Amino acid sequence: MGIKKRKTEETIVKILMISACVIVGSSLFLIVGTIVVKGIPYLTWDMVSKAPQGGFYIGKEGGVLNAIIGSLYVAGGATVLGLIISIPISVYLNIYLKSGSLLSKSAKLAYDVLFGIPSIVYGAFAFSIMIWLGVRASLLGGVIAVTLLIIPILVRTLDEVIATVPRELKHAALSLGATRWETAKVILRQIKPGIYTAVLLSFGRGVGDVASVLFTAGFSDNIPIYIDEPAATLPLAIFFQLSSPIPEVQGRAYASALILTLIILVIVIVSHFLATKHKHKL
Amino acid sequence: MNFRIFKDKLIANAMLILSISSVSFVFLIGIGLYLRAAPLFEEHTLFSLFSGSNWAPSKNQFGFYPFIMGTLSVTLIAIVVALPLCLLTAIYLAEYAKSGVRKVMLPLMNILAGIPPVIYGVWGIFFVVPIVREYVAPQFTEYSSGYTVFTGGVVLAVMIFPILVSIVSEVLSTIPKELKDASLSLGATKWETIKKVVLKRALPGIVAATVLAVSRAFGETIAVLMVCGNVPVAPSSVFDGGYPLPALIANNFGEMMSIPLYDSALMFAALLLFVIIFLFNLISRIILNRIEHKYSA
Numbered sequence: 001m002g003i004k005k006r007k008t009e010e011t012i013v014k015i016l017m018i019s020a021c022v023i024v025g026s027s028l029f030l031i032v033g034t035i036v037v038k039g040i041p042y043l044t045w046d047m048v049s050k051a052p053q054g055g056f057y058i059g060k061e062g063g064v065l066n067a068i069i070g071s072l073y074v075a076g077g078a079t080v081l082g083l084i085i086s087i088p089i090s091v092y093l094n095i096y097l098k099s100g101s102l103l104s105k106s107a108k109l110a111y112d113v114l115f116g117i118p119s120i121v122y123g124a125f126a127f128s129i130m131i132w133l134g135v136r137a138s139l140l141g142g143v144i145a146v147t148l149l150i151i152p153i154l155v156r157t158l159d160e161v162i163a164t165v166p167r168e169l170k171h172a173a174l175s176l177g178a179t180r181w182e183t184a185k186v187i188l189r190q191i192k193p194g195i196y197t198a199v200l201l202s203f204g205r206g207v208g209d210v211a212s213v214l215f216t217a218g219f220s221d222n223i224p225i226y227i228d229e230p231a232a233t234l235p236l237a238i239f240f241q242l243s244s245p246i247p248e249v250q251g252r253a254y255a256s257a258l259i260l261t262l263i264i265l266v267i268v269i270v271s272h273f274l275a276t277k278h279k280h281k282l
Numbered sequence: 283m284n285f286r287i288f289k290d291k292l293i294a295n296a297m298l299i300l301s302i303s304s305v306s307f308v309f310l311i312g313i314g315l316y317l318r319a320a321p322l323f324e325e326h327t328l329f330s331l332f333s334g335s336n337w338a339p340s341k342n343q344f345g346f347y348p349f350i351m352g353t354l355s356v357t358l359i360a361i362v363v364a365l366p367l368c369l370l371t372a373i374y375l376a377e378y379a380k381s382g383v384r385k386v387m388l389p390l391m392n393i394l395a396g397i398p399p400v401i402y403g404v405w406g407i408f409f410v411v412p413i414v415r416e417y418v419a420p421q422f423t424e425y426s427s428g429y430t431v432f433t434g435g436v437v438l439a440v441m442i443f444p445i446l447v448s449i450v451s452e453v454l455s456t457i458p459k460e461l462k463d464a465s466l467s468l469g470a471t472k473w474e475t476i477k478k479v480v481l482k483r484a485l486p487g488i489v490a491a492t493v494l495a496v497s498r499a500f501g502e503t504i505a506v507l508m509v510c511g512n513v514p515v516a517p518s519s520v521f522d523g524g525y526p527l528p529a530l531i532a533n534n535f536g537e538m539m540s541i542p543l544y545d546s547a548l549m550f551a552a553l554l555l556f557v558i559i560f561l562f563n564l565i566s567r568i569i570l571n572r573i574e575h576k577y578s579a
Contacts, residue, residue: 010473017378020370024447025387027440028394031405038408089304092297103301109567110305116494116563117311117556118501120528124552125311127535128318151304179290201396208398211503211528215535235400239504242404257404261397268396272389 032261039258042251048259052221057241057249064256067237069223073139074213074233075206078146079199085147086154087195091184093155094162095170108159115152120211122148127215139224139231142217149212150202157201161194162187193274200271204264210235234260312556319550322543331550337514339534339544346551351516352431352524356506357499359435359520360442365492367439368446375447376454377476388448395444403508406437411509419521431517431524434510438502442495449494449570453487454480456573487573490566497562501555503528527551 050063089107097104126145135141165187173183188195210233218230219240234256241253322331326344334345375384414436415428457480465475481488511523512533531548 006471006474010471013473014374014378017370017374020367021374021379021383021387024367024371024443025390027443028390028397030409031394031397031401031440034405034409035401038404085300085304088293088297089301092294092301096294096297107301107305109564109571110308112567112571113560113563114308116497116501116567117559118498118503118528120501120503120531121311121315121552121556121559124531124535124549125314128314128549155304179286181290181293182286204396208396208400210398210400211532214532235398235504238400238404239508242407242508254404257401261401264396264398264401265393268393272392 038254042255067232067234070231071234074142077143081147090158123212137218142213145212145216146206153202157198204267315553322546344547348516353526355431356434360438360499363439372450391444399505402505406509426521429511432520434506449491490569493566497559
């Protein structure tokens, strides 16, 4: 092949690459842009400050405060529960065990796999547990399902964060006579910003996921007070309102989608900055 | 002193139990779903479940063929759309782009990965569905509502952009610089080096990333459910409606309790998803771990 032909091929491929990059990169703006354009006209103060009033689903007064609060409760509860379970696990796998040990390797592989299991499977599984335990669709059920969903996210993120702590720190603590648990406490203090990132990531996932809460959290127009009450969640509220034939209700679905998008964007962007700050420090 | 060691050991044992039980959770999900699906196997053979195309729970007919075909077609379309775009993007980011572009694109991918499925669904309804209905489908068929497997595939393609771009560009960055330098110094152009050296070397990683993306597309529920029409017939063209397995589970969970074997059938669908995705994930993670290990060692 002549040099000219080869050069042309190089140029063509480069143009293709740049256009692919532009398409992939702009998809985010396309999505957020669509949601903003559709949602802004319907976004009112009532939407975020009121629960559904009488006749809400035929287009009368009210907002989706019930769903916002419900989502925050479900995601918050699940994040707290998930942290209680996953911090000890990642401490054990990374600080107690030797890095090449069979348990630590297979556990990490198991979490990688669990991370890929879709939320509908977690939802179905949590639902079976609930039937078995006799729990009906409620805040508690939603928290259980979302906890299952986010534990792999928490463990994997914490894992990565602990890996960034210099090994010398662990060795220094151990050689000063600290027990492994005391060493773990030192390391946990080091990775605090990383823990915040993990919390935000899993909280965001919990707020946004539908398939896991579809049968486990139920739906209600009231703001839940007790843990055994059914609770509305924001993604589910969007889904239900969108399937209504009434234009006002559909409009509220757009506004709810905008609210959810804004919540997620804030969470993701804050966690990104926390993560980069953490990296700079090390 | 003794107390400190005692405390350390106590905590170690507690955490060991927690770790082991959380790992065994993988199997627990499989067993739990199997037990709930088991009643279905007493009356139906696995073959009839996979090949049957009638879905009428009240008549005790559970044919999964349309749903399996629905899932396969949306997934296939998603991969066909996403893979070339993401490969080109990842190559560009890893080999050509200035670090500034990388610093913008990778966080963008993280944000895209964080957008909830239901938002993708809303976007699909307002952006992709009309385009398919007005511009794309009329080129090929007479009429289409826009709610088609093609639409579902396109929305899914965007959903798997982040996973493909970030993993493939990571894999590409593990290719030793010496290899590239050798090829360049022999007079190959940059693209020839990428085509014949880099991609060859990165192939296992690219396959693993693709398998991960496939399994992600396989299990995606709400976004697909919202845009692909939910017609329980195997799609005969990409502009027909389809009904993927996860959508089947999500749509029917409310009413399943009243009909015998219905809940077992839906749990069977969940089991099917679980087993396939479990295997896909396991294989690709083992490949990716090996690549990472080789690189760090």
